[in-house]
Amino acid sequence: MIEVLDPRRDPEPAYWGALRAKAGLRADWSWEVLTTQAWSARTAQPIAVLLENGVPGGVVSSAWVTGLTRRHRFARPSGRGRLGGLDIRAPGSGAIPGWWFDAEDDDGGVARLLESFVPAMRAELGFGLRGLLIRQVGESGVDSVRGRLKMVRRTEDIAVLDVSPFTCRDDWMYSLARKRKQNLRKIFRTFDADPSVEVRIRPGAEADPVEVAELLRYNETKHHDVPIVPLPAFVGYVSALLRQPDVHVVEYRETTTGRALAVATVLDHPTLPIARHWAALPPELGGRPNLYFHFYGEAVRWAVEAGRPEVVFGKKMSEMKASLGARLVPQYAAAIALLP
Structure with missing residues (x-):
């Protein structure tokens, strides 16, 4: 099953500490930090947790973006049926994917993201969910997000x-x-x-x-x-x-x-x-x-x-960071349309 949590109103799950330790999720995944960020965000910030026999085996962070999203307006309750899309991104650093799964996948977990996360969020948000933007897709995951109704673009490299x-x-x-x-x-x-x-x-x-x-x-x-x-x-x-x-x-x-x-x-x-x-x-x-x-x-x-x-x-200033000895890791973003 997948549990969809809103840090604004849902308390920290009992398994959250163990999940963070197992997944190596950094300080910006602390529930206290997630809650504070969600209350000061322009979008709702759902956290989806994949549970297998009650044990967390995956987690996805995203932002629910609709036509009501504004620069100087805090997030409203997400509701159902409203047209919008999910921006799948890490809650803090843009240098790290916004998802983790406990099994090693050749595509970095992108296929599992589409197979498990999307149906769960459709059930949560209704058929108003019309699209996804998946950030920080590695080169190994690009093939999983190619195809009809999908657009993939290379973004800034990670140093x-x-x-x-x-x-x-x-x-x-x-x-x-x-x-x-x-x-x-x-x-x-x-x-x-x-x-x-x-x-x-x-x-x-x-x-x-x-x-x-x-x-x-x-x-x-x-x-x-x-x-x-x-x-x-x-x-x-x-x-x-x-x-x-x-x-x-x-x-x-x-x-x-x-x-x-x-x-x-x-x-x-x-x-x-x-x-x-x-x-x-x-x-x-x-x-x-x-x-x-x-x-x-x-x-x-x-x-x-x-x-x-x-x-x-x-990210940013990649040539300068390369001159400091950093290797540049290619990253991609995928925009995916979801049919009603």
């Missing part, structure tokens, strides 16, 4: 850095092409010689969520290249995310005033942590140059010391 060959940050830096290596060496030396700025990595629970949210909003104002501009970083959501034990924060501060200059979050994972957020004060407000590149050095340092074999650098 993943293999950290396992390195024993320290310098090992990584010296592995890069000459121009990038020289640039980073200069950045690191300049930063180390500047007593006015300090960096530290600490648990997210020790960070100030208001301060983090304010910085994130500077970064979010830059993203006007997407069809629906991201909502601002609500303090409630940031607070819930930072409280999770598998969240780390990288902070840059002025040593004299204590003012935060930049911040990044890392969502930990035994094998594949994600560099999730980055935000910095703009130069006109006192921001410092090159902290963004310095952060990648700190992310590598942290991953090496924590024994993580890889770290995800996310």
